[in-house]
Amino acid sequence: MSDSHEVSDDKFLPVVSAEETLPPKRRRYTIAFKLRMIEQADACTLPGALAMLLRREGIYFSTLQDFRKQKARGDLGANPAATKKTQSAASDAQALKDLAASERENRKLRRELEKARALWISKKKYPS
Secondary structure (H helix, E strand, C coil): CCCCCCCCHHHHCCCCCCCCCCCCCCCCCCHHHHHHHHHHHHHCCCCCHHHHHHHHHCCCHHHHHHHHHHHHHCCCCCCHHHHHHHHHHHHHHHHHHHHHHHHHHHHHHHHHHHHHHHHHHHHHHCCC
């Protein structure tokens, strides 16, 4: 008898899952959660206590830093859509100013082009 093992071709077929995979949803934190996390993080004095808190709550240190920045700015609890709207309105106003400046420059360059064409045509008709 031989000690060789038979390998079936079934092992090499790709496994296809029947479940639909959805992208992960972005977590939204309440104001109370953010303030509680900042308070608990500030109370951590022992080495490794902050890391244990963050692991237990399932957040990163950068997320905690974002909470602290929001609190310092007074943005804690601000509606992110409202903030985006004001930023969008400011960028729209700047875009309109840039568009008007581009249109003015375009008109100026067209006038200069017409002058140059007229001069070129006049020299072409009447060679010196």
